[in-house]
Amino acid sequence: MLTRLKLSLAALLLSAAPLWAQSDSISIGMVLEPPNLDPTAGAAAAIREVTYANIFEGLTRFGPDGAVLPALAQDWEISDDGLRYTFRLREGVQFHDGTAFSAEDVKFSLDRARAEDSTNAQKQLFAAISEVTVVDPATVEVTLSEPDGAFLFNMAWGDAVILSPRSADNNATNPIGTGPFRFQRWVQGDRIELERFEDYWGEAPALARATFRFISDPSAAYAAMMAGDVDAFPNFPAPETLAQFEADPRFSVIVGSTEGETILAMNHAHPALGDDRVRAALAHAIKRQEIIDGAMFGYGTPIGTHFAPHHPDYLDLTDLTPHDPDRARALLEEAGATGLSLRLMLPPPSYARRGGEIIAAQLREVGVETQITNMEWAQWLEQVFNGKDFDLTVISHTEPMDINIYARPDYYFGYDNPEMQRLMTELRATADPEGRSALLQQAQRLIAEDHANGFLFQLAKAGVANAGIEGLWENAPVPANDLTGVRWRQ
Structure with missing residues (x-):
């Protein structure tokens, strides 16, 4: 009886311990499937x-x-x-x-x-x-x-x-570069497979094969991690389950920051949204923390301008647009925009779908109705980003230091301010760190005071991985799943 009890206890401990695979391959989960594989010909x-x-x-x-x-x-x-x-x-x-x-x-x-x-x-x-x-x-x-x-x-x-x-x-369908991995195959709607490039000029990666699997549904992502169908999900779409993974020794939860300014983008070509008072009204209708809690389960940092809070030149301008429904209603009335109805286009990520529903409810409280359209990624890129056929959208801009998009009148939201364009021209010609810092802070304040968009929160990088994996990025200074230093613990 005692021997049987010892064996049962040993089995229980073994099942709870991290299972570290001795493997040279990895499976990575991703929410979105790329529309193509040429980074020089696509914004995704x-x-x-x-x-x-x-x-x-x-x-x-x-x-x-x-x-x-x-x-x-x-x-x-x-x-x-x-x-x-x-x-x-x-x-x-x-x-x-x-x-x-x-x-x-x-x-x-x-x-x-x-x-x-x-x-x-x-x-x-x-x-x-x-x-x-x-x-x-x-x-x-x-x-x-x-x-x-x-x-x-x-x-x-x-x-x-x-x-x-x-x-x-x-390169859109058969990418050929100089990196440590080369493209092997793309099974549309399911996965992309890479293999180690044996003639790579630098240090050979520890991994011989990598598979990127596309799982957009949060419940399916959770199930895939628990079943071991994927080894890591660096941008995990179900933050409400992270506490369960943290309590399970088979997994590690990796939380860091990204360059992703999540915004309620407003189309300045729309007759009402071209009015600063209307944009200000929408900004005052928004309750940022409610969106972070409801869509991201607390993961995220409120922002009041298009700049990453972890950057040393960041200005916290959230106090320029505090949640103030009465102020929002007054501004809409002043602008003659009462009874406003707007189209809200939402791409697939959960921060957009969940966040969009919360924003729609917040706007309704100040008398602005929205018609929500959930879009697949390719449709969003074609209609919203390229076609500029939208009123509002929720999107996270993950490119590093991309405040210069506000100096591009032809960019999808159509913000056109000559002063912003002048600041960015001067910034390009400035190498002095103090001079650059001053210009960046002027630019942050300008777009915040213009209510160029509704600034929501900085997207957190919350990921889950098998506890036996090391070398995954904690933060995301650029959108990437860099596998060059990833390996399984021995």
């Missing part, structure tokens, strides 16, 4: 979540702490006037199709990204480039039309990766 963050640092590389890259690090450029020199960057490239680098990497590929990629007919979603990253010159196969010189204090930072974005002319046109 899901593209970069698969490809950044795994398939594609740029001259520079972001580290897990947001630092700008060498990538295909091993080092560089900057001229005294800040107009000429000379990059010394790594030698012996190959693309996944066996093509040798050289300075010609850098020139091709940068010229293509800044061309008049470029489809790059972040074309402004390359606006300061006036000429790209091949010095020799391992050296390229980039000349700017004006100093750009963020140029090396810009070159680390996923939109600035280096492509081969031989394969660039097919």
Whole structure:
């Protein structure tokens, strides 16, 4: 009897202990499926979540702490006037199709990204480039039309990766880069599979295979983690279940920050939303903490402008638009916008679907009705982001330091303020840290006082992983599931 009791206790302890797989493969859960796999021809963050640092590389890259690090450029020199960057490239680098990497590929990629007919979603990253010159196969010189204090930072974005002319046109469905993993297959609606690139120029990754599985439903995501169908879900869509995972020794919960400013985007082309008083009314109708608690179960930081709270230049401007329904009603009446009805388009992420329902209820309290349309990601990109056919939408902008989108009148929400455009032009030409900080803070205050959008919260990075996995990013300085340092504990 005693022996049987010992055996039962041992079995119970074993079942509760972390089960660390001795494996060289990993399965990663993602909420959204990428619309394509070319980060130079699409705005969706899901593209970069698969490809950044795994398939594609740029001259520079972001580290897990947001630092700008060498990538295909091993080092560089900057001229005294800040107009000429000379990059010394790594030698012996190959693309996944066996093509040798050289300075010609850098020139091709940068010229293509800044061309008049470029489809790059972040074309402004390359606006300061006036000429790209091949010095020799391992050296390229980039000349700017004006100093750009963020140029090396810009070159680390996923939109600035280096492509081969031989394969660039097919990267949407068959991505070929220089990274440590190469594309193997894409089963539409289900998964993308990568395998280790054995001829990679750098340190070989510990993982031989990686699968990205697309699970948009929060309940299905929870079930997949519990069943072990996925090993990690870095951006877990069911935050209400995180406490259960924290109490289970088989899992680790990884909570960090992202660059994701979650906003109620307003289409300034709409007759009512072009009026600052109406935008201010909607902002005062919003109760940020209620949205964070209801949609994100407390995970998230309230914001009053389009800037990340963890950045040293952040201004907390939430007090400019406190929750004030009476003020909202008065502003709507003053603007002649009582009885307003607006279309609210919601993409698939739970922060948008859940948050949108809460926002709709808050707006209803001040007399604004909304017609909610739940959209799939491709439909949202086509109709809202590209077509600008919307009134309101809830979206998290996960690109790093992207306040400059408010200097682009043609951007999907259509904010057009010459003062903002002047500030961003001056920022590009400023390298002095104190000068840049002052300009960034002026820009934050300007868009907050203009009520350019409804600023909600900074998206937290709340993920779940098998406890045997190490090397996943805690924070997300850029949308990425960088697998270069991921391994199973031995």
